[in-house]
Amino acid sequence: MAQPVPPPAEVPLAMPAGLGDPARAAVLAATPAFADTTTLAGRPAEAARQAARLEWLAATLVHLPEWRRASPLLGLFLIQGRDELRGALGIPSAAAPAAVAGALLDAAAALEAGEPARAAAALDAVGQGGSMLARLATLPPLPHAARATALAQSELTGDGRWDVD
Template sequence: MLAGCVTAPYPTAVLPSYGASVTLDPARQSIIQTAYVFASPGSMAGRPWEAAQAISEAEFLAVELNYGQRWIEMSPLVKQAFVQARPEWRGALGIDLAAPPQAVIDAFTLLRLAYGAQDAAAAAAALQPPLFTPGGAATIARLADLPPLPRTAWAASMAQDEMWRMQNQGSRGDDWE
């Protein structure tokens, strides 16, 4: 009888902390950043590490907006928009549709760290099958020439509009500082 009362744990996703001296709100920063970069995908052309960051932030937001308590007041349409956009960005990059969001974030974090260390081999090694198909250099090439992702851009824009609406109405105001 108790088995029916047990609920599956909800997914979690965390963006890496780079030890900055200033504490930033990762959700707020991700909303602002994704709204900007997916509205102008050409800004990431030739910069696979930036595209990897943007996709990591979208993966994070697909989880955070749906399960983070501070986003209860956010429109369910916005929350669902990121979930519906996920197959778009995953399809464009050959990311396994069933992959846990944190695994994608972790792989892209390794890619970004490898680029920072100017280690092309480590960057390619971070993106291996079965998580990424075809993986390695081919996935990096897709990141460097990310196509327009209209569903993703729409979700990010809606999230930013909704975040500003919530802030202007004083919703959960203690979280905005």
């Protein structure tokens, strides 16, 4: 029997703006970040935002009508990438994507406000906040996340099936 399709996660309010489609914006922002996680070194707020984007993409992207034509591997790759990132950060696999994305975005906002204790407290909702902050500042290479976001970008821009104007 087929598993029921989970409802798409709501777009977190702090997702990238200005590019129109939030899915397109999230893909275009996340792809270079996960292709080379060293660009996030020492930038835990940005790493938290990128992690929230991957959470949202894994929970939502393939359920959006305009993405149903994408490779059948895309959903699987996004989930593998998300799970790899969760493992690197110490986030339990059973955590709800919306809760994880929300905690990550709250932590990013707190870090930008110069309030690391508030950032750690936000992350405590989905794991051990203090250790997650340290891990966000030093993400290891995440090959599954890189592959997933690269495939999403390829599906978005690679073969002309998408309106990218």
